[in-house]
Amino acid sequence: MSTNIVYLSDLRQRPRLYTAFERRRHTSIHWFVELFAEAVSALVGVGSQALYVLGNILKVQGASSILQIGLSYACGILLALGAITITQMLFHGFPPLKGLRYMAAQIFGGYIACLLVYVQYKTLILEAEAALLPAGPGVSALAANAARDVGGRLAALTIWGMPAAGGSYAALAALTNIPATLLACVVYELMLSDSDRVVPAAHLDVINVHKNHRRLGGRPASPASDPNLDGKGHVGEVERV
Incomplete structure (x- = not known):
């Protein structure tokens, strides 16, 4: 029994400018959209965490909270993970050049995020810096994932120069999550x-909905039929749980 396929554009018309850009977004500049998502993932959460740390140093109440930081990073995780990109490259055939672009975008996103945080909270940061100076170089540092740590470290080097390099601690903080994630994957x-698990009907419905995307012309979604789907979790792949 055939099923009528209804596209969103059949129900809601968009302005021509948006429609034209959407077509390009799915074709010639699809790579830009992917990198944008990776960069935004690193942007999310940095501001909340920075404000929380500054609030603790300067004894400012209500500057941020652990809950706010957790929710912010959870939103970022929905978009991208640097270590997951490496895992997909090594174990699931993710294109290496595409993976390198993703990681570069993540680090760049973290770099820009930290520069924006510095501009936004410069006054508080300078006050915190003055408060920490008497404590000397032994002040404890922050461990973050690779994308945010490397991007943040580069931003700190841009602002404060080589004294902000972090020494051996920098490599430990930036790289620990990568071998940990690889081990978790193994x-x-x-x-x-469990490859013998039965795929639920609802899961198959979701996969078929993606396959019928107008851009695919109703053809099965696979890297061979659409080079834009060779990335993380492409719609032609059934998740193994």
């Missing part, structure tokens, strides 16, 4: 993955 594939 453990998952060996001990938890």
